[in-house]
Amino acid sequence: MLKSRFFSVITMVLLLCSLRTQAEGEITPLGTASPETQSISLSTAEVADDALVIDGDKLELQLDRKMRATGNASISRGKQSITGDVIDYNVQNDELNVKGNATINMGNAKLTGPELHMRLSENIGEIKDASISMVEAAETKKNQPVTGSSEQFSKSLGNLQSPQIGGMSSYSIASDINQAKGSLGAESDLKSQLPRSSSRGDADAIIFEGQDKKRLKNARYTTCEVGVDDWYIKAKELELNDYTESGVAKNAYIEFKGVPLIYTPWISFSFNNQRKSGLLAPTYGTTSKSGFELSVPFYWNISPNMDATLATRVLSKRGVQLQGEFRYLEDTFSGIDNLEYLPSDNQNGLNRYYANLKHQHNLGNGWSAGYSLEKVSDDQYFSDLSTRIVTTSRVNLPQQFNLNYGDDTWSFNALAQKFQTLDNVSYPYERLPQMTLNGNKYFGDVNANLYTQLVAFDTNKNAPTTVTGTRFSFYPSISLPMNKSYGYITPKLGIHHTSYSLSNDPNNQSSAERTLPIVSVDSGLFFDRDFKFNDQGYSQTIEPRMYYVYIPYSKQSNIPIFDTSEYDLNFSSLFSENQFTGNDRINNANQLSLALTTRLIESDTGAQRLSASIGQRYYFADQKVGLPGATLRESNSSDIIAGLSTNLQNHWDINAIWQYNTDDSRSVHTTLTSRYNPEPGKTLNLSYSYRRDGSGTASAAGLDQFDISAQWPLGKGWYGIGRANYSLRESQIIETLAGLEYDAGCWQTRTVIQRVSTATANANYALFFQLELGGLASIGANPLSTIKRNIPGYVNTGLIPDTYQQPYYE
Numbered sequence: 001m002l003k004s005r006f007f008s009v010i011t012m013v014l015l016l017c018s019l020r021t022q023a024e025g026e027i028t029p030l031g032t033a034s035p036e037t038q039s040i041s042l043s044t045a046e047v048a049d050d051a052l053v054i055d056g057d058k059l060e061l062q063l064d065r066k067m068r069a070t071g072n073a074s075i076s077r078g079k080q081s082i083t084g085d086v087i088d089y090n091v092q093n094d095e096l097n098v099k100g101n102a103t104i105n106m107g108n109a110k111l112t113g114p115e116l117h118m119r120l121s122e123n124i125g126e127i128k129d130a131s132i133s134m135v136e137a138a139e140t141k142k143n144q145p146v147t148g149s150s151e152q153f154s155k156s157l158g159n160l161q162s163p164q165i166g167g168m169s170s171y172s173i174a175s176d177i178n179q180a181k182g183s184l185g186a187e188s189d190l191k192s193q194l195p196r197s198s199s200r201g202d203a204d205a206i207i208f209e210g211q212d213k214k215r216l217k218n219a220r221y222t223t224c225e226v227g228v229d230d231w232y233i234k235a236k237e238l239e240l241n242d243y244t245e246s247g248v249a250k251n252a253y254i255e256f257k258g259v260p261l262i263y264t265p266w267i268s269f270s271f272n273n274q275r276k277s278g279l280l281a282p283t284y285g286t287t288s289k290s291g292f293e294l295s296v297p298f299y300w301n302i303s304p305n306m307d308a309t310l311a312t313r314v315l316s317k318r319g320v321q322l323q324g325e326f327r328y329l330e331d332t333f334s335g336i337d338n339l340e341y342l343p344s345d346n347q348n349g350l351n352r353y354y355a356n357l358k359h360q361h362n363l364g365n366g367w368s369a370g371y372s373l374e375k376v377s378d379d380q381y382f383s384d385l386s387t388r389i390v391t392t393s394r395v396n397l398p399q400q401f402n403l404n405y406g407d408d409t410w411s412f413n414a415l416a417q418k419f420q421t422l423d424n425v426s427y428p429y430e431r432l433p434q435m436t437l438n439g440n441k442y443f444g445d446v447n448a449n450l451y452t453q454l455v456a457f458d459t460n461k462n463a464p465t466t467v468t469g470t471r472f473s474f475y476p477s478i479s480l481p482m483n484k485s486y487g488y489i490t491p492k493l494g495i496h497h498t499s500y501s502l503s504n505d506p507n508n509q510s511s512a513e514r515t516l517p518i519v520s521v522d523s524g525l526f527f528d529r530d531f532k533f534n535d536q537g538y539s540q541t542i543e544p545r546m547y548y549v550y551i552p553y554s555k556q557s558n559i560p561i562f563d564t565s566e567y568d569l570n571f572s573s574l575f576s577e578n579q580f581t582g583n584d585r586i587n588n589a590n591q592l593s594l595a596l597t598t599r600l601i602e603s604d605t606g607a608q609r610l611s612a613s614i615g616q617r618y619y620f621a622d623q624k625v626g627l628p629g630a631t632l633r634e635s636n637s638s639d640i641i642a643g644l645s646t647n648l649q650n651h652w653d654i655n656a657i658w659q660y661n662t663d664d665s666r667s668v669h670t671t672l673t674s675r676y677n678p679e680p681g682k683t684l685n686l687s688y689s690y691r692r693d694g695s696g697t698a699s700a701a702g703l704d705q706f707d708i709s710a711q712w713p714l715g716k717g718w719y720g721i722g723r724a725n726y727s728l729r730e731s732q733i734i735e736t737l738a739g740l741e742y743d744a745g746c747w748q749t750r751t752v753i754q755r756v757s758t759a760t761a762n763a764n765y766a767l768f769f770q771l772e773l774g775g776l777a778s779i780g781a782n783p784l785s786t787i788k789r790n791i792p793g794y795v796n797t798g799l800i801p802d803t804y805q806q807p808y809y810e
Contacts, residue, residue, distance in 0.1 A: 289764050319344060379424070469501050477494025553625070593616075611646075670689070
């Protein structure tokens with residue numbers, strides 16, 4: 001089914017130009033008109049806003065029944081006007097005839113033809129050989145997005161392209177090649193820089209069939225300039241109903257370079273942003289594991305707050321896959337369900353499926369509940385049927401129910417959670433259930449806080465036998481925040497108690513417990529100064545911070561590890577009480593964390609041009625608490641961490657994190673990212689990530705990767721896009737993307753090939769090709785979401801302003 005905004009274009013023009021008026025009041029006899037321009041007002045003596053006015057160089061009145069205007073002739077009412085060489089209006093029959101250069105003007109839209117015949121009161125008439133054009137208004141408010149023809153038609157009458165309802169599934173091929181979700185981000189800011197744009201169309205005849213009905217014969221539409229006929233959206237017959245705000249097109253198709261591309265014998269559509277049931281534009285693509293793919297989706301508008309999308313996807317190497325998405329939204333609940341089913345996969349004979357069910361319900365009085373259930377038929381499902389690395393790398397699918405409560409003081413969460421594990425190695429503990437209660441309240445200047453949690457840990461039935469049990473944590477604390485404009489200090493005191501009830505414990509213990517006091521003091525100061533550099537005013541801040549924490553030692557080696565790991569050292573964990581996540585370990589601590597931050601802020605704009613921080617933790621006691629098998633710290637200080645963030649005026653943005661071990665004088669962790677973005681369409685991203693494992697080498701648990709991505713003009717309307725993510729440790733490419741885009745002004749085309757390494761199988765390849773016609777209709781597999789994910793700063797070539805565009809040639 002063809003979903004194009006051409007029908008929106010015709011409809012809006014007709015809606016605007018319809019003269020639903022009837023002559024009223026007295027007619028002033030003019031006799032023989034003078035050579036000077038004269039006018040007749042069919043209203044009271046004082047011309048009202050809704051008066052029907054006829055103007056012309058020469059006006060004639062016959063027996064108070066007929067009027068003729070010649071030479072610059074026009075008939076208007078309000079903002080609507082019709083002009084022509086000769087205008088005849090029969091008052092008695094309410095018939096309007098315009099001969100020679102008949103033109104209907106309304107705002108930015110104009111409809112022209114050699115003749116126009118219309119009975120105004122009944123809105124019945126015809127204009128033959130009609131041409132339709134629309135240009136952007138000359139003035140546009142500053143910082144307001146410029147709406148060219150396509151956007152104006154869309155805003156006025158709705159987007160007749162496929163409804164964007166979130167794709168078929170978050171983890172399906174359909175979403176890989178059929179989605180371009182979310183806002184345009186940086187692209188939306190570029191709309192305010194777009195040049196004046198225009199669109200045009202024509203029809204053999206536009207027939208007015210009453211107040212709300214119109215019919216067009218052999219209609220077509222394009223956003224290409226006059227003289228450029230690269231593409232058209234065409235319809236043999238188009239019926240429009242203003243009352244129902246819907247239309248029907250017969251024998252509609254898209255023609256590109258004279259070649260019909262998509263055809264439908266019949267289409268029904270809505271032109272006012274209302275959803276409407278019907279077939280959506282088909283999509284196609286190809287991957288190395290599934291072969292050629294063709295998807296034909298059907299959209300079902302069940303009700304204003306409920307809809308569904310059903311799709312049949314043909315995979316040349318695997319068979320026919322059925323997909324469905326159901327969405328609903330009520331005042332107190334909402335949800336989205338995705339299902340996919342591939343019967344008897346041609347590659348392995350298996351029935352393969354994917355299910356993702358989500359629901360959230362507001363129960364009132366602060367209570368809410370919901371569920372999120374996700375499951376696949378087999379471990380290779382994602383690696384075989386997806387090209388998104390965020391999907392193919394998934395190895396655990398959650399299946400959980402939640403219950404929540406919140407008010408000004410208390411928050412409560414109950415969770416029951418299981419997992420489907422796809423790699424047969426990573427089996428996280430299941431929580432059956434977990435209940436957490438938090439409370440926070442001020443008593444004068446004193447802040448009281450309470451944290452409690454009860455968790456029953458169990459294992460997946462396929463997981464190796466290991467210890468299970470129940471853990472109860474209870475942590476009340478009080479603090480006294482003291483804040484001033486120049487600094488702050490916050491002392492805090494708390495008691496952390498944890499108790500366990502265990503099964504299958506290797507030490508044959510059935511219970512364990514731990515109680516520890518926690519004392520901390522957090523403090524900081526703020527200094528600033530103003531100065532000038534190259535006649536530009538700046539403000540520099542100096543922000544020292546000091547954090548002390550004391551926790552006595554308690555033997556914890558007999559406590560199992562359910563959900564605990566060690567934090568990475570960063571500027572957040574540097575100022576935390578416990579260096580472990582979860583509640584199975586609490587470090588002994590007698591330590592002081594110091595950090596210094598400086599910022600450079602542009603005085604005129606408030607833009608932060610530079611931020612730099614450095615910090616380190618100092619230990620006054622040896623580490624005695626650790627994870628099983630981990631090497632305990634022996635030094636009296638942590639690694640040094642430093643961070644840098646810049647927003648330079650030379651279009652370079654640089655961000656860096658560095659972690660340095662002072663004992664062996666080696667880097668532990670380095671992340672460097674930079675972006676050069678001098679103008680829209682020119683983006684270069686360079687990044688490097690390095691992390692040593694616990695043994696001090698970048699081996700199995702380490703990371704050593706280089707990443708480069710770019711969008712760059714190649715000249716003559718061509719743009720190159722690409723990304724390469726290479727692992728130096730493994731000496732292999734993790735993910736690559738390469739493509740070409742061509743911008744011809746009123747249409748763009750892009751071809752992209754992608755390779756993704758998967759967690760559960762070999763690499764998968766995907767090929768995308770898309771033809772985009774003036775932003776109104778697109779043909780082929782949509783690669784935009786894939787491109788934007790791989791290339792930060794990417795801009796759709798159709799949104800790059802002409803001032804930055806490279807010349808394009810046929």
